[in-house]
Amino acid sequence: MARRTLGLLTGLAAAALPAAAQHLRLAQVAIRDRAGLDSLARLGFEVADVRRAGGGVYAVIVVDDAGATRLRARGLAPLAVPGAPAAAASDSFKVYRSFDKPVTGIRATLAAWAAADTLIHVDSIGASIEGRPILAVKIGAATDAASRPNILFMATHHAREWMSTEMAMKLIRWIADSLPRPLLAARDLWVIPVENPDGYQYTFTADRLWRKNRRTNGDGSTGVDPNRNYPAFWGYDNLGSSPTGNTEIYRGTGPASEPETQGIVAFHAAHPPVLAVSYHTYSGLVLYPYGFRTGALAPDAPVFQALAGTDMLPGVIDSLPNSVLTHYHPGPSWNLYPTNGEYTEWAYRAHGTIAFTPELTGGCCTPDSSLYYGFVFPDDSALVERVFRDNLPFARAVIAAAADVAAARGPSGLGPTPPRFEALWPETWLSWPAAATVPYSLTLRTGTGAIVSHSLSADSLAHGRWRVTWKSDLSSGAIRAVRADGPGFSAELIMLAGAEDADGGWAGWPRSSDALAGSWSWATPGNDTLLSPVVDLSDRSRVWLQFWTKHAGSTFTPENHGVVQFSADSGATWTDVALVEGDGGSWYPVRVDLPQAAGVRGARLRFAANGFPWWLDAVGLVTDSTVLFRAVAAAGTAEVSENPVKSDLVVITWPAGTGSARVGIYTFAGTPLVRASVAAGLSEYDWDLTVGGRHVPNGAYLIVVQVDGKTYRRRLFVTRPGP
Ligand SMILES: [Zn+2]
Numbered sequence: 001m002a003r004r005t006l007g008l009l010t011g012l013a014a015a016a017l018p019a020a021a022q023h024l025r026l027a028q029v030a031i032r033d034r035a036g037l038d039s040l041a042r043l044g045f046e047v048a049d050v051r052r053a054g055g056g057v058y059a060v061i062v063v064d065d066a067g068a069t070r071l072r073a074r075g076l077a078p079l080a081v082p083g084a085p086a087a088a089a090s091d092s093f094k095v096y097r098s099f100d101k102p103v104t105g106i107r108a109t110l111a112a113w114a115a116a117d118t119l120i121h122v123d124s125i126g127a128s129i130e131g132r133p134i135l136a137v138k139i140g141a142a143t144d145a146a147s148r149p150n151i152l153f154m155a156t157h158h159a160r161e162w163m164s165t166e167m168a169m170k171l172i173r174w175i176a177d178s179l180p181r182p183l184l185a186a187r188d189l190w191v192i193p194v195e196n197p198d199g200y201q202y203t204f205t206a207d208r209l210w211r212k213n214r215r216t217n218g219d220g221s222t223g224v225d226p227n228r229n230y231p232a233f234w235g236y237d238n239l240g241s242s243p244t245g246n247t248e249i250y251r252g253t254g255p256a257s258e259p260e261t262q263g264i265v266a267f268h269a270a271h272p273p274v275l276a277v278s279y280h281t282y283s284g285l286v287l288y289p290y291g292f293r294t295g296a297l298a299p300d301a302p303v304f305q306a307l308a309g310t311d312m313l314p315g316v317i318d319s320l321p322n323s324v325l326t327h328y329h330p331g332p333s334w335n336l337y338p339t340n341g342e343y344t345e346w347a348y349r350a351h352g353t354i355a356f357t358p359e360l361t362g363g364c365c366t367p368d369s370s371l372y373y374g375f376v377f378p379d380d381s382a383l384v385e386r387v388f389r390d391n392l393p394f395a396r397a398v399i400a401a402a403a404d405v406a407a408a409r410g411p412s413g414l415g416p417t418p419p420r421f422e423a424l425w426p427e428t429w430l431s432w433p434a435a436a437t438v439p440y441s442l443t444l445r446t447g448t449g450a451i452v453s454h455s456l457s458a459d460s461l462a463h464g465r466w467r468v469t470w471k472s473d474l475s476s477g478a479i480r481a482v483r484a485d486g487p488g489f490s491a492e493l494i495m496l497a498g499a500e501d502a503d504g505g506w507a508g509w510p511r512s513s514d515a516l517a518g519s520w521s522w523a524t525p526g527n528d529t530l531l532s533p534v535v536d537l538s539d540r541s542r543v544w545l546q547f548w549t550k551h552a553g554s555t556f557t558p559e560n561h562g563v564v565q566f567s568a569d570s571g572a573t574w575t576d577v578a579l580v581e582g583d584g585g586s587w588y589p590v591r592v593d594l595p596q597a598a599g600v601r602g603a604r605l606r607f608a609a610n611g612f613p614w615w616l617d618a619v620g621l622v623t624d625s626t627v628l629f630r631a632v633a634a635a636g637t638a639e640v641s642e643n644p645v646k647s648d649l650v651v652i653t654w655p656a657g658t659g660s661a662r663v664g665i666y667t668f669a670g671t672p673l674v675r676a677s678v679a680a681g682l683s684e685y686d687w688d689l690t691v692g693g694r695h696v697p698n699g700a701y702l703i704v705v706q707v708d709g710k711t712y713r714r715r716l717f718v719t720r721p722g723p
Contacts, residue, residue: 024209025087026374027078028058029071034552034583041239041337043070044247046211048374049283049363050556053082060374062160062209066246083365083372087208093379096162098204099132099197106165106194110135110172119176119184125192126263129214132197134263136190139175144188144271149402152273152353153395154192154264157227157280157343159199159210163360163377163387164279168193170388171395179399187402190271196226196260209375211248213260221245224252227280228339230346231255231265233292240292240340251341264343268351274402276355277395278343281375282363283336284325285555286316286394288356289348291333292340295550295586298332302417302431303354305330306408307397311561311579313412315394318362320386322371325362329555333357335582336555354405358394360387421491423546423589424622426517489624490649494543495535496620498522505533509607514615516548516587521617524609526560532605534570535621539690542624543597545577545605548589552613555582560611566594570602580614587617597621625649640703644717648690652714656683657707668700683707689718 028051031037037047040059045067049060060081063071068078091098099106114122114137121142124133144150155161155168172191175184194200198214212223225248228234228241234255235241241251256262288304290296298304308330309315316328333339336359344355363374377384393411401408407416422429497503499511499520508530512523522530537543545564553560561581565574578592597603607616625648640652652663663685665674673696678685685705689696696718703714 023207024062024064026081026084027063028060028081029076031059044242046248085376089208091204099201125267128198130198136192139189140184148188149274150188150271152190152276155279156194159203160375161281163281167279217245219245225249228341229258229261230341232346232349234341236292236340240338272351273353275398276353282361283359284328284362285359286328286330287333289345294334295588303408306414307410309412315410324364422591494621498617507531516617521615523615526611530607535603537603538601540623541598543594545592547619548587548617550587550615551584562612562614563608565606567604568600571604644719650687652685654705654712661707664704666702
């Protein structure tokens with residue numbers, strides 16, 4: 001896959017800013033690393049971009065005179081951004097229009113559309129500080145119905161992000177004109193094109209780069225960041241928002257202190273959206289919860305990922321001519337930087353809304369450095385239309401997904417995941433659709449044959465909706481999820497390694513005492529390749545890779561990333577199977593399905609870092625199987641999980657006794673295949689039909705279990721398809 005490379009701005013010396021600039025302006029500050037970005041965030045600046053020029057790395061921010069003074073006081077010189085367009089306030093553009101402008105402004109345009117089109121309805125969900133209506137457009141039926149899921153598209157929390165308003169306006173027109181009618185009739189579709197009308201208006205009349213609303217703060221400063229004011233994780237820390245009034249990310253005096261936020265909160269109470277999309281600019285990202293803390297993954301991560309895609313199969317392709325991006329990077333919001341009091345996180349926590357933040361367009365440099373648009377996207381209707389068309393497939397997928405979120409299918413073709421393990425060790429993560437009301441329990445079979453069962457308790461962050469995490473206390477063996485009334489599934493670690501002394505055969509990365517489990521992890525400062533030994537998977541199907549990772553990259557520099565590769569021929573040739581990029585400062589698990597690994601004798605893994613500080617631990621190959629469990633054995637017979645047997649694992653149970661049990665499995669001709677002893681108190685034996693690499697042939701078998709002087713028998717038929 002072609003990777004984005006930032007145009008090097010060689011030959012363009014960064015000039016000092018004119019001292020007398022009155023308004024907000026784009027500036028760049030030399031930084032060295034992630035810590036430089038974090039320190040800017042702690043000073044209350046929103047880092048909009050990172051650029052490289054003349055061997056240096058610069059964070060792009062928006063400053064006024066006071067902000068520039070604060071930076072200089074800390075020895076950080078704000079410099080002009082070479083190639084940045086002039087950012088003067090004006091209301092005479094070909095494409096962009098203010099909220100209040102007569103005839104062609106946002107308010108007038110929506111009123112005209114509503115008057116001319118019976119499918120378009122405009123309502124106000126509240127008033128801004130300066131008294132402007134926060135307009136919500138309903139397309140389709142005038143009122144909503146309980147039978148139709150609500151979907152919300154929203155734009156321009158941040159005043160200067162004009163492209164997002166145009167995205168929303170084009171979406172209103174497209175839904176009214178082109179959305180297939182059966183879909184329109186089956187959804188309650190809402191669009192709020194300007195969440196922050198005062199700030200938006202101000203960018204046309206006074207200050208092009210204004211971001212916040214127009215609140216007069218008690219300290220003499222102006223404006224609250226509307227996307228840091230929501231009542232979820234509000235003020236969680238001072239990195240994801242700021243308590244200081246004159247900063248770009250000021251969170252306000254309290255959760256939902258701003259009338260604009262209150263309007264959105266009230267709208268959600270009346271029309272809770274199943275899915276929502278909150279458009280911003282820029283960076284070329286599709287972000288989703290969580291964002292308040294790095295490494296935190298939402299229990300609905302499989303649904304977020306199905307819709308937004310992955311870097312291998314992205315949901316939004318960037319087709320802008322000369323774009324520095326090929327696609328928008330999808331990921332949890334902390335991939336960009338931590339935020340708190342943010343909209344999608346609040347909507348997800350408060351209403352279970354599957355909510356996304358697309359950061360429209362890449363915003364940086366053409367190869368010849370002639371164009372840097374940033375927040376000031378060109379006033380060019382063809383380019384604006386291109387951005388809309390790039391993002392339309394994702395919007396359509398969101399609209400389609402509302403019928404059944406568990407079956408969400410993204411524009412890249414990524415589909416729903418069945419209930420499955422996301423990770424096995426050192427924590428077991430199990431995810432399953434919210435629609436599956438019957439709970440699962442987890443069963444462990446340890447290496448010594450002991451069985452431990454756990455009923456699942458809800459993840460504290462998840463409202464019990466989608467995922468359970470549970471500390472595993474074994475390093476290998478099968479872990480099974482059992483649903484009380486039907487199919488369950490099983491996963492078994494084939495291989496597990498994490499830089500410990502016993503993990504021989506791995507080569508390439510130094511090890512670090514910064515470990516997730518055990519004493520060590522693998523860690524590279526940026527450019528090493530970690531290579532696994534050859535693993536024999538010749539008897540395995542449904543193989544997946546788990547690894548736990550953390551990394552110190554940046555979504556602003558996606559050319560610095562990690563590649564996970566698989567080889568089926570002991571390392572002669574390699575295929576990319578996953579990309580890792582962005583910021584990820586805390587351990588989290590990744591699951592990568594490897595259909596190409598089934599039956600492979602010479603399987604091998606490689607982790608290649610490209611200027612990407614990267615940690616890995618608990619790297620495992622896992623195999624899945626499906627098993628049907630019965631809850632309780634009937635008296636007199638041994639109970640089996642399925643008969644005839646069509647899977648790889650048969651679970652044999654019997655009424656619990658007090659002594660140890662003897663299990664025998666015989667062919668119908670009387671040849672013993674299995675003779676096993678099961679410890680006292682246990683009443684289960686798992687017959688793995690693939691053990692030792694040999695498949696039990698189809699045919700009839702006899703199971704005999706003896707415990708406490710009683711004998712339980714069962715006839716079993718194996719009729720598996722294939723060899
Ligand atoms: Zn924004």
